[in-house]
Amino acid sequence: MATHTDSQFHVHHDSPEQIGRRERLGVRLLIVADGAFVFGMIFSYFYLKNLNSNNGWIPVKGHTFTAISGWWAIAPFVVVAIIHRLAVRNRSIFGLVSILAVLILAAGMYYQWHQMATMKFMHTNDAGDNVFEGAYASNWVLLAGANMFHYILTLFIALGLAIRHKRAHVNATLETWRQRTAGSWFTWTAISGIALALTTTFIR
Amino acid sequence: MTTLDHKTTTRPVPNPKKSLITKLNMGTGIILGVAFAFGTYYWLKSGQDMSRPNNVNKVLIVTMFMWSLGFMIGIGAFIGPFRWLIGKDLTPEEELYLAGDGQGIKRYFKYCTDHKVVGIQYLVGVMTLLGVGGTMAMMIRTNLAMPGSKLVTPTVYNSLVGLHGITMIIAMIIVATGPFGNYIMPIMIGARDMAFPRLNALSWWVLFTAIPVLCSAWFLGGIPTGWVAYAPLSVQAGPGMNAFLCTIIIFAVSTAVAGMNITATVVAMRAKGMSWNRVPIFVVGATISVALAIPAFPTFMLSMVQTGLDRTIGTGFYDANMGGSGWLYAHLFWIMGHPEVYVILIPGVAVLMEILPVFVRKPLFSYGAAIAGFAGIAGLSAFVWAHHMYMSGWLPMFNGPFMVTTEMISIPTGLIFLVMLGTLWQGRPWMKLPMLSVYAFLWNMLIGGITGIYLSDVPADNYLHGSMYVTAHFHYTLMGSALTGAVAGLAYWFPKMTGRMLNERAGYISFWLVQVGFQVLFLGMFVAGSEGQPRRVADYAHMYAHADLISTIGAYSVGTGFIVLLWAVVHSWRHGKIAPMNPWGAKTLEWTVPYPVPLTNFPDDAMPVVTSDFYGYGKAVK
Known part of the structure; x- marks a missing residue:
């Protein structure tokens, strides 16, 4: 058994501040990559909508989600981004807020999954294959999948913050940085969620 | 702080x-x-x-x-x-x-976070990929040696072309930033490691998992689409296509993580005193390259995700009957596809620019122009993608603007030439192996660049697109320029990475076999392409026979040259002459540390402080 002090904090002898700043930069660069992916999805949506090749944008039977349903699916991202920001400023409520964030994200994830499980524009053809009716349906399922991916990742981060809060053997300075860095990700998921929800309001 | x-x-x-x-x-x-x-x-x-x-x-x-x-x-x-x-x-x-x-040699087979280990892993990985891709190239050229050849069936030929293409593209994307960006770059900027050591290991091992996936394409019927995997052909292709798209998705994850890591390292971990105008030019080039890859590759990934969804759950992104469009794929693919050329090219050129002042013993001619050249190329590359779609029928009225933006890339490329020629001007070059590649680059890039202008021109492209001319053009830029730069980097940094000198005689033999063979191979291909020989076709008319035979002879020379280089690397790594700490008398920081490089690169009490740029040869230190 051995002990360590913060002077041995990092294998390359960096201070928590250095590591914290670096991690924030890294997360923001990953957000750029994710942003390009999100932009590509929005581009696909409007490209195919406006092209409307063979009049195939809207499903044959006209089944689409309502414009508001997309907003419900991403609302948890927005709520979590806001309450996390408040909690970082007022540390006394951080523990409560982090647990609340986990619950909100879990509920949002369930709602997104429920939407995907009940979409009416997918059916099985005579040959037994799934068929999505129209390009709207194809794009919708992709956007919903992207939201789901964001939910999984964000829930992991929120859960980590909740578990780590007030643990004695977590470096306090670095943890503060990580909470702020997580805030960058939460803000991004809210922005991307809004962008995707806004996209799906343009149905016809 | x-x-x-x-x-x-x-x-x-x-x-x-x-x-x-x-x-x-x-x-x-x-x-x-x-x-x-x-x-x-x-x-x-x-x-x-x-x-x-x-x-x-x-x-x-x-x-x-x-x-x-x-x-x-x-x-x-x-x-x-x-x-x-x-x-x-x-x-x-x-x-x-x-x-x-x-942990000795075992660490190379573990999830090791040391950037030097990851650099060596990348080096071996790149050499393996180049070997596999090169073998496929030799099979392609052998099949094309004479018309009517039946060495492989047309289906196998198509797969060979596609798998050669994607294998080489992956290898070339990581050929300089993988080994040198990981091993050398952190030491060059005076850092103890990469910004995120665990993610560094992740980027390598994720890439490693893509290799068997790509290889599995052979056993699943191959890929009939070429490396561009145009939809809807890729949606309708056999099971081998699944391997292709999984490889791209896995590779895109690896690239995003590696790009983020390199960028964060350079931005946040430079030595004291290393202001932006003192950063070694290789580091600048590598950073611009990976920073370009960060937003570019996700769109490629998206095109593969959509292809995968079309193939599995019945979506119709690329099926016109279902409201989709093949043009969508072409856009997503080429929005990444063209910047990707510069993701490959810029680090190779930057290696050569790093080498040039060392062997000419002159300061780099206009460091600012070099950076403007890289930045100009990177910036413009985001606005040229549709020149790959001139003949697709997509919005012909946009052909003109895309022709202009594409041809404008000649301007920053000209700056690159200016910097290199200016550095050479009135210099007395020390003609060692790495330096030879500088001359080879200038020649190859001149041909690759000028032929690119013809292809960016709509009327000329109307005739030349889809021909062997295109194949010759991009090989001049990617292989003749970027790979030449990477080989120069290997010769230059080999002593630091292995502690031994690369066998110089074998290196010279390899250089001349590759470069002379390269000209024979691809100048012959330009001739065949100009006469109208289509690319990606297993057989051809008799009128192209002479040009193709000449190209194949050149290909064998290139192949032999690379085998000699491989022998030189393996032999020198084990038995080469022990290298001094700074065999080239260079001024950058990597030459101030001994071999084997300590785990933290620099001692705690002797972290480097930078007081001038690294190219002050022949002038007083500023």
């Missing part, structure tokens, strides 16, 4: 020898990866009607991703995130263990 947090913690540290980290390695990764893959395959297969192509695609794609996931779990990639999740961060001892401290 604040100092250390002085709060003392007394958390007991588990003995690394009893920790799970110590028991995981490449072997456990392969075992778990294979177990995940087989388990998934048989589990999914049992519930599916495997006579349906969609179901086959679904089962195969999930199986391939589960191999990758299983491998990463098995090698220990997720220990760090899991420990973070439960609030038990890795201890310094465990981090030291992960960095491969005192």
Whole structure:
């Protein structure tokens, strides 16, 4: 058994501040990559909508989600981004807020999954294959999948913050940085969620 | 920047020898990866009607991703995130263990976080990929040696072309930023490691898992689409296509992580005094290259995700009957596809610019112009993608603007030439092996660049597109320029990476065999292409026979040259002359550390402080 002090904090002898700043930069660069992916999805949506090749944008039977349903699916991202920001400023409520964030994200994830499980524009053809009716349906399922991916990742981060809060053997300075860095990700998921929800309001 | 947090913690540290980290390695990764893959395959297969192509695609794609996931779990990639999740961060001892401290050769087969180990892993990986891709190239050229050749069937030929293309593209994207960006770059900027050592290991091992996936394409019927995998052909293609798209998705994850890591390292970890105008030009080039890749590659990934969804769950992104469009794929692919050329090219050129002042003993001529050249190329590359779609019928009125933006790339490229020629001007070059590549680059890039202007011109492209002329053009830019730069980097940094000098005589033989053979190969191909020989076709008319035979002879010279280089690398690594600490008398920081480079690169009490740029040859230090 051995002990360590913060002077041995990092294998390359960096201070928590250095590591914290670096991690924030890294997360923001990953957000750029994710942003390009999100932009590509929005581009696909409007490209195919406006092209409307063979009049195939809207499903044959006209089944689409309502414009508001997309907003419900991403609302948890927005709520979590806001309450996390408040909690970082007022540390006394951080523990409560982090647990609340986990619950909100879990509920949002369930709602997104429920939407995907009940979409009416997918059916099985005579040959037994799934068929999505129209390009709207194809794009919708992709956007919903992207939201789901964001939910999984964000829930992991929120859960980590909740578990780590007030643990004695977590470096306090670095943890503060990580909470702020997580805030960058939460803000991004809210922005991307809004962008995707806004996209799906343009149905016809 | 604040100092250390002085709060003392007394958390007991588990003995690394009893920790799970110590028991995981490449072997456990392969075992778990294979177990995940087989388990998934048989589990999914049992519930599916495997006579349906969609179901086959679904089962195969999930199986391939589960191999990758299983491998990463098995090698220990997720220990760090899991420990973070439960609030038990890795201890310094465990981090030291992960960095491969005192583990000898075993660390190369582990999830090792030391940037030098990752650099060597990339080097070996790149050489393997180039060997595999090169072997396929030789098979292609052998088949094309004379008309009517039956060495391979047309189907196999198509797969050879596609797999050669994607293998080489992957290899070329990482050829300079992988080995040198990981091994050399952190030392060059005076850092102790990369910004995110665990993600550094992740980027390599994730890429590693893509290699067997790509190889599996051979056993699943190959890919008939070429490396561009145009839809809807790629949606309708056989099971081998699943391997292709899984490879791209896995590779895109690796590239995003590596690009983020290199960028963050350069931005946040430069030595004291290393202001932006003192950063070595290789570091600038590598950073611009990966920073360009960060937003570009996700669109490629998206095109593959959409292809995968079309192939598995019945979406119709690229099916016109379902409201989709093949043009959408072309846009997403080429929005990445053209910047990708510069992701490959810029680091290779930057290596040569790094080498040039050392061997001419003159300052780099206009450091600012070099950066403007790189930045101009990178910036413009985002606005040229549709020149690949002139003949697709997509918005002909946009052909003109895209022709202009494409031709404008000649201007920053001209700056690159200006800097190199200006540095050479009135210099007395020290003609060592790395320096030869500078001249080869100038010649090859001149031909590659000028022929590119013809292809960017709409009327000329109307005739030349889809011909061997295009193939010759991009080989001049990617192989003749970028790979030449990477080989120069290998010769230049070999002493620092291995502690030994590269066999110079073998290096010279290799250089001349490759470069002379290269001209014979691709100038012959220009002739055939100008006469109208289409690319990606297994057979051709007799009128192209002479040009193709000449090209094949050139290809054998290139192949022989690379075998000689491979021998030189392997032999020199084991038996080469012991290298002095700074054999070239260079001024950059990597030459100030001994071999083997210590784990933290620089001693704690002697971190480098930069007081001038690194190219002050023949002038007083500023």
